[in-house]
Amino acid sequence: MHVWTHHCWRFPLPPRHRFPIEKYGLLADRVAAGGHEVREADAADWAELAAVHDCGLLSRIREGCLTVREEKGLGLPWSPELVERGRRSVGGTIAAARHALEHDVAMNLGGGTHHAGHDFARGYCLFNDVAVALAGLRRDGAAARALIVDCDVHQGDGTAQIYAEDPRTFTLSLHGARNYPFSRVPSDLDVDIASGTGDARYLRALREALDFALDRARPEFAFYLAGADPWEGDRLGRLALSKAGLRARDELVLDRLLEAGAPVCVVLAGGYADDVRDTVDIHAGTAAVVAERTDALTPGQGVS
């Protein structure tokens, strides 16, 4: 299995900030210790970002001229390092998506920044990595019909906004009904999950949502946002999935997408456990599920 990381590109944060910057390096170490090749992501270039994002927003990000309101909504202090890291996070998803086209499944140990829309950056999300990667695939003539399965506990409002008028891209978001964002942009299918929902009911809802989405989307390519924040111990989530339940979720999503003939690019999205090692466990579980599917496939003779 090949995976991409950008954890060496750090940025300054105030003390006790909630953004879990440590999880990326710890996860990359865990995956590398499992014998997998972890590659350094290149930075997405500005032209690639401009395929999705408003030029005014991009120039404010590039020059450090976000308004006070924009920076507050982003929740991260602007710095040149933040911008560099954001571009590398997108670059990892671009590389993983290209790899998945040939090898059926690949993963970026970052990305999933789904609150970034065409003309807004918010909720710790500077750029929408999945949308930029999908634009790149389409520029190369691939992935005409795409499905985005977003299982982060927060609704994928930025992704929904970017694809609101695009009939080729089906956006599915399963999220805590009472979680951020509180004003939403509708996805093609939004599944509001009640606070306190555990494994069995969550997995049943996911199965039904996948049936509906796959039937409508008939995807040639898929992205999967495997957020760790539906976990029962997450500080920002309101659901109650166990680690085993999250692993069953990952297996269900990947198997359904691959059976449908769609290569899958997996990205991390959120995870805010009190102890970052719990978040890393959950993401490492996702990587293990990806590795099992990669190793089971002979290159060039995959299920697609």
Ligand SMILES: [Zn+2]
């Ligand atoms: Zn989240």
